[in-house]
Amino acid sequence: MNCPFKKPRWxxxxxxxxxxxxxxxxxxxxxxxxxxxxxxDVAAQAGVSKGTLYLYFANKEELFKAVVRENVVPVLGEAxxxxxSFQGSTAELFREIAHGWxxxxxxxxxxxxxxxxxxxxxxFPEVARFYHEEVxxxxxxxxxHMLERGIERGEFRSxxxxxxxxxxxxxxxxxxxxxxxxxxxxxxxxxxxxxxxxDSFIDLFLHGVLKxxxxxxxR
Amino acid sequence: MNCPFKKPRWxxxxxxxxxxxxxxxxxxxxxxxxxxxxxxDVAAQAGVSKGTLYLYFANKEELFKAVVRENVVPVLGEAxxxxxSFQGSTAELFREIAHGWxxxxxxxxxxxxxxxxxxxxxxFPEVARFYHEEVxxxxxxxxxHMLERGIERGEFRSxxxxxxxxxxxxxxxxxxxxxxxxxxxxxxxxxxxxxxxxDSFIDLFLHGVLKxxxxxxxR
Amino acid sequence: MNCPFKKPRWxxxxxxxxxxxxxxxxxxxxxxxxxxxxxxDVAAQAGVSKGTLYLYFANKEELFKAVVRENVVPVLGEAxxxxxSFQGSTAELFREIAHGWxxxxxxxxxxxxxxxxxxxxxxFPEVARFYHEEVxxxxxxxxxHMLERGIERGEFRSxxxxxxxxxxxxxxxxxxxxxxxxxxxxxxxxxxxxxxxxDSFIDLFLHGVLKxxxxxxxR
Amino acid sequence: MNCPFKKPRWxxxxxxxxxxxxxxxxxxxxxxxxxxxxxxDVAAQAGVSKGTLYLYFANKEELFKAVVRENVVPVLGEAxxxxxSFQGSTAELFREIAHGWxxxxxxxxxxxxxxxxxxxxxxFPEVARFYHEEVxxxxxxxxxHMLERGIERGEFRSxxxxxxxxxxxxxxxxxxxxxxxxxxxxxxxxxxxxxxxxDSFIDLFLHGVLKxxxxxxxR
DNA sequence: CATGAATGAGTTTTCATTCAT
DNA sequence: CATGAATGAAAACTCATTCAT
Numbered sequence: 001m002n003c004p005f006k007k008p009r010w011x012x013x014x015x016x017x018x019x020x021x022x023x024x025x026x027x028x029x030x031x032x033x034x035x036x037x038x039x040x041d042v043a044a045q046a047g048v049s050k051g052t053l054y055l056y057f058a059n060k061e062e063l064f065k066a067v068v069r070e071n072v073v074p075v076l077g078e079a080x081x082x083x084x085s086f087q088g089s090t091a092e093l094f095r096e097i098a099h100g101w102x103x104x105x106x107x108x109x110x111x112x113x114x115x116x117x118x119x120x121x122x123x124f125p126e127v128a129r130f131y132h133e134e135v136x137x138x139x140x141x142x143x144x145h146m147l148e149r150g151i152e153r154g155e156f157r158s159x160x161x162x163x164x165x166x167x168x169x170x171x172x173x174x175x176x177x178x179x180x181x182x183x184x185x186x187x188x189x190x191x192x193x194x195x196x197x198x199d200s201f202i203d204l205f206l207h208g209v210l211k212x213x214x215x216x217x218x219r
Numbered sequence: 220m221n222c223p224f225k226k227p228r229w230x231x232x233x234x235x236x237x238x239x240x241x242x243x244x245x246x247x248x249x250x251x252x253x254x255x256x257x258x259x260d261v262a263a264q265a266g267v268s269k270g271t272l273y274l275y276f277a278n279k280e281e282l283f284k285a286v287v288r289e290n291v292v293p294v295l296g297e298a299x300x301x302x303x304s305f306q307g308s309t310a311e312l313f314r315e316i317a318h319g320w321x322x323x324x325x326x327x328x329x330x331x332x333x334x335x336x337x338x339x340x341x342x343f344p345e346v347a348r349f350y351h352e353e354v355x356x357x358x359x360x361x362x363x364h365m366l367e368r369g370i371e372r373g374e375f376r377s378x379x380x381x382x383x384x385x386x387x388x389x390x391x392x393x394x395x396x397x398x399x400x401x402x403x404x405x406x407x408x409x410x411x412x413x414x415x416x417x418d419s420f421i422d423l424f425l426h427g428v429l430k431x432x433x434x435x436x437x438r
Numbered sequence: 439m440n441c442p443f444k445k446p447r448w449x450x451x452x453x454x455x456x457x458x459x460x461x462x463x464x465x466x467x468x469x470x471x472x473x474x475x476x477x478x479d480v481a482a483q484a485g486v487s488k489g490t491l492y493l494y495f496a497n498k499e500e501l502f503k504a505v506v507r508e509n510v511v512p513v514l515g516e517a518x519x520x521x522x523s524f525q526g527s528t529a530e531l532f533r534e535i536a537h538g539w540x541x542x543x544x545x546x547x548x549x550x551x552x553x554x555x556x557x558x559x560x561x562f563p564e565v566a567r568f569y570h571e572e573v574x575x576x577x578x579x580x581x582x583h584m585l586e587r588g589i590e591r592g593e594f595r596s597x598x599x600x601x602x603x604x605x606x607x608x609x610x611x612x613x614x615x616x617x618x619x620x621x622x623x624x625x626x627x628x629x630x631x632x633x634x635x636x637d638s639f640i641d642l643f644l645h646g647v648l649k650x651x652x653x654x655x656x657r
Numbered sequence: 658m659n660c661p662f663k664k665p666r667w668x669x670x671x672x673x674x675x676x677x678x679x680x681x682x683x684x685x686x687x688x689x690x691x692x693x694x695x696x697x698d699v700a701a702q703a704g705v706s707k708g709t710l711y712l713y714f715a716n717k718e719e720l721f722k723a724v725v726r727e728n729v730v731p732v733l734g735e736a737x738x739x740x741x742s743f744q745g746s747t748a749e750l751f752r753e754i755a756h757g758w759x760x761x762x763x764x765x766x767x768x769x770x771x772x773x774x775x776x777x778x779x780x781f782p783e784v785a786r787f788y789h790e791e792v793x794x795x796x797x798x799x800x801x802h803m804l805e806r807g808i809e810r811g812e813f814r815s816x817x818x819x820x821x822x823x824x825x826x827x828x829x830x831x832x833x834x835x836x837x838x839x840x841x842x843x844x845x846x847x848x849x850x851x852x853x854x855x856d857s858f859i860d861l862f863l864h865g866v867l868k869x870x871x872x873x874x875x876r
Numbered sequence: 877c878a879t880g881a882a883t884g885a886g887t888t889t890t891c892a893t894t895c896a897t
Numbered sequence: 898c899a900t901g902a903a904t905g906a907a908a909a910c911t912c913a914t915t916c917a918t
Contacts, residue, residue, distance in 0.1 A: 017881090031341050032341060032342055033252065033253075033254065033338060033339065033341075033342065035252065035253075035254030035255055036254055036342055038907090038908065038909090039908080039909065039910085040908080040909095048882075048883090049882065049883050049884065050883085050884075050909090050910085051882070051883055051884065051910090051911080051912085052881075052882055052883075054909095054910070054911080055880095055881070055882075059909075059910075060909070060910090115337070117400070117401075118334070118337060118338070118396055118400045119252070119334075119337065119338035119339075119400075120252075120338075121400035121401050121403070121404070122250070122251070122252070122399065122400060122403055123251070123252060123255065125403070125404060128400070128401055128404055129404055132401055132404065136401065157426070159419065159422070159423070160415065160418075160419045162415075163412075163415050163416050163418075163419030163420070164419055164423060166390075166393075166411060166416060167390045167416070167419060167420050167423055169393075170389040170390040170392070170393035170394075171385075171386045171389040171390070173389070173393060174385070174388075174389035174392060174393060175389075177337055177396075180341070181336070181337045181338075181340035181341065181347070182336075182340050182347055182350075182351055182355065184340070184341055184344075185340075185344060185347055185348060185351060192385060193382075196379065196381075196382050197382050197385060197386070199379075199382075200378065200379045200382030200383055200386060201382070201386050203378070204378070204383060204386055204424075204427040204428065205423075205427060206427075207376070207426060207427040207428070208423040208424065208426040208427035209423065209426070212431050236898095257890090257891065257892085258891075258892060258893085259891075259892090267899075267900090268899065268900045268901060269892090269893090269900085269901070270893095270894085270895085270899065270900050270901060271898080271899055271900075273892095273893070273894080274898070274899075278892075278893075279892065279893090455902090469779055470779060470780060471690070471691075471692065471776060471777065471779070471780065472692075473690065473691075473692030473693055474692055474780055476886090476887065476888090477887080477888065477889090478887080478888095486903075486904090487903065487904050487905065488888090488889090488904085488905075489889090489890085489891085489903070489904055489905065490902075490903055490904075492888095492889070492890080493901095493902070493903075497888080497889075498887095498888070498889095553775070555838070555839075556772070556775060556776070556834055556838045557690070557772075557775065557776035557777075557838075558690075558776075559838035559839050559841070559842070560688065560689070560690070560837065560838060560841055561689070561690060561693060563841075563842060566838070566839055566842055567842055570839055570842060574839065595864070597857065597860070597861070598853065598856075598857045600853075601850075601853050601854050601856075601857030601858070602857055602861060604828075604831070604849060604854060605828045605854065605857060605858050605861055607831075608827040608828040608830070608831035608832075609823075609824045609827040609828070611827070611831060612823070612826075612827035612830060612831060613827075615775055615834070618779070619774070619775045619776075619778035619779065619785070620774075620778050620785055620788075620789055620793065622778070622779055622782075623778075623782060623785055623786060623789060630823060631820075634817065634819075634820050635820050635823060635824070637817075637820070638816065638817045638820030638821055638824060639820070639824050641816070642816070642821060642824055642862075642865040642866065643861075643865065645814070645864060645865040645866070646861040646862065646864040646865035647861065647864070650869050674877095695911090695912065695913085696912080696913065696914090697912075697913090705878075705879090706878065706879045706880055707879085707880070707913090707914090708878065708879050708880060708881095708914095708915085708916085709877080709878055709879070711913095711914070711915080712877070712878075716913075716914075717913065717914090878918105879916105879917100879918080880916100880917105880918100881915105881916095881917095881918100882914105882915085882916090882917100883912105883913100883914085883915075883916100884912100884913100884914095885911105885912100885913095885914105886910105886911085886912095886913105887909105887910085887911080888908105888909090888910085888911100889907105889908090889909085889910100890906105890907085890908085890909100891904105891905100891906100891907095892904100892905100892906095892907105893903105893904080893905095893906105894902105894903085894904075895900105895901100895902095895903090895904100896900100896901105896902095896903100897899105897900080897901100897902100
C-alpha cells in the first residue's frame, strides 16, 4: 500500500509487445480454441492488461488473423528450395523432407497453427482461404513436385500424384493434430513416439511408391 | 378451449425426443463448433422449446457428451465383427474395411464428430478420454488386428504394427477433417475426390505392406 | 437463503413489459441523455433484469428509437383536427391550441422527447429525420395553417408565414426544453411560471400579428 | 542525434496551448456531445498528445467547464455596455441587439455552447448553475433592461417584463439549437434562413410590444 | 513540459440456466 | 411433460486517467 518501492505497473517495450501477445494468443487459441479463449487470459499470459491488447489488435478476430498470418510464412521457402535443388535419390529427398518438416514444424509450436486452422476454418472462411493458399497449396505443390521427380526419374511407380500427395500429407498432419488434442491426455498408450512413427511412415510410404526393383537392394 | 374431449392433433413417442435433440445438436455442433452453438438453436432445430432441452440433458456439456457417446459407439461393433470373421485375403479385408468405413462413417454426418473431438478435446478431457477409450482405442485395435492377420498369414511384410496402425488411420481421419474444415471452402483445387482418394489410398497402402511376391500377380 | 417463501424472481407479464421498459427508458434518456443512461438502470427502473431488456429490444439504439417512435405519433392528430374545424376567431383558435398543447404535451412527460431529440439529433440522424417528418413538419404545418387562416380571414396582418411559424413555436419549445434542463435546478429565479409565461406569450403574439383594428376592442 | 546545438524547428507560446485545446474541445463537444467526445480526439485535433491535455485540465469534466466558462463570459460585457449607453429609440436598440447577437454568437461556433448546455445541464448541475448565473441571468437582465427602457420611455406597452424577457429570448435560442440539431440534417424544408427569420422576429416582436401609435409611422 | 504506452473500471451484449405457469 | 419469460454471470470492448521516460 504505502510501500515506497512500488514496482512500475509496466515497462515501455512497444516493439516487443505484439510478438508477446501473438505468442500468448497462439498458445491459448491452440489449447482452447478461438471461442473459449478469453482476451483477459491472453493479456495475462503476455504479462499485460486487457486494454493493452487493444492497442495492438483491433479486436479478437484481428488477433486471430494476425496469429495465423504471423506463423505461416517463413518455413515453406526452405523446403521448396530443397526439393528444387536436391541431388540424390528421391527416396533420400523424401527422408530429408520428412525429417526437416518434423524438426522445423511438426515438433514446433507452429504445429499448433495446423490444429487451430482445422478447428476454426469453418468460422473464419477468409482466414481459411488465406491459409489454404499460403500453406496448404504451397505444401501440396512441393510434395507433388517430389512425387513427380520420383516418377520422372523412374524411381517411383506411376501413381496418381494428386491423390498420393494428399494421402502422403495425412500422417504428418495427423501427428501435429494429435499433439494438440488427444496427445495432451498423456495416457500411456495414447502417447505416440514420433521418431518411430516417422521411421515407419517413411518405410511404409517408400514401399508404397518405389518400384519393386528399387526396393530389394535398398533393404 | 375447454372442450373436454379435445384429441391431440398428434402424438409423439416421448422416447423420440432426445434423439431429435441429439440429431439437432450433432448438426449444429459440427457446423459451428461447441461454443458457437446456442442451445436456443438446438431446441429450435429439434422443434422444441429451450426449456425442454433441460428435461433431457443436465446442461450443455452433458448434451455434448451425449452427442458423442450416442453417435459413436454403435458403429464400431460391426467393423470388429467383420475383421474377426472375414474369410478372404487380408488385402480384400482391408478394401472391405476402408469402403465400409467410408460408407458408414466417413461419408456420413458422423465424420463431424471426429472434427469436433479434435477441436474440443482440450476443453473436455473427460469426453476426450471417453472417446479415446471407446473409439480410438477400439478402432486402433481393429486395424492392428487386421495388420497382424496379414502378417501372420504371410501376406504382409513384417512391419511395426503399432506405428503402421496410426499411419494407416491418418488418411482416413484426414478425409473426415477436411470435409469439415477446408473442404467447405469449395474452391476448385481444394476439393478432394473421395473416391479417387480412397482408391489411391488402398493401392498405396497395399504396396506399402504387401510382400513383393503378393504384388506382382494382383496388378 | 433458505427462506421457504422465496419471492418469485419474476412474474409473467409479457404484454406489459415493453411499455414499462419504454417508460423507464424515456425517463432516464430525458434525464441523463442517451450515452449517460445505463441499460442496467433502465432495467432496474422497470423492475426487471438487464437481460430482460434484450428480449424486447435488440440493443440500446433500438430502444432509443422505440422510445421516440412510441411517444411521438398519437398527439398531433387531435390538434390538426381542431385547426381544421374551428369556428371562432383565429385569436381564440390560437389560445385553444396553446393551452391544448400545454395540457397534452408541454406539461407532460412527452415534453421530454423534445429535449431528447434536440440533444441527440446529431447522434441519430435517422431518428432525427423520422422525428422531423412525423412531428416537426406536421406541427409546423398546423401552425402555418392557423396563421394562414388568420390572414385569409383578415384578422392577422400579412406576415411571412413560414418564418412566423418558426418564431411562434420557439417559446413553446423553449418552455419544454427549460423544464428538462435548467428548470431542474430549481433555483428561485430560474423557475418559470408556465401559466404566466403562456399568458404573456399569447398576449405578445397576438399583438404581434393582429391588425391594429382588431386589437383595440379585445383589450 | 546528440548534437548539442540542435535548434528547435519551431517554438510555440506555452500559453497558447490551452486555447487550442479549448477550441478543439468546443468543436467536438458541440459536434458529438459530452459523452461521445473522446479526449484522444480532442488532443489529436489540438495537435498534442493525450497526456498533455492533463497538464492543463484535471479531467474531462474540468475541460468541459473550462470550455463553457472560457467561451461564454466575455461576450456578454459588450452587449450590456450597448444597452446601457444607447441613445436612439428602443426599437432601434432592439434591432441592434438582435443583429449583434447573431453576428457575435448565434452565427458563431459559440452557439454550440447553448446546445451543449441544454443537452448536458442535468449531468452537470454545477456547470449549469454557473452557466445560469453567468450567462442566462445576465442575458436576461440585459433584455429586461431593454424592455424596461422601452416602457419607461413610453415606447412600449406596459407588459410583464419578466415573462416577455423569456419569450423574447426563445426564438433566438431556438435558432441556435436548431443549427446544432435538426439543422444539420440539411433537408430542404428543414433549412431555415436565419436572415429572414431574424427580420420576421424583429417585426413580430416590435408589433407585439410597441404602442399602436409608434407602429403606424414606421410601417 | 510533452509524450504515449499501459491500465482497469465500467458498459453493452450474449446466452446457458432456472422456474412459474 | 412442455413452455418461454426472466435471470445474471461472463466476456468483448471502450476510454478516462496515470506515469515512466
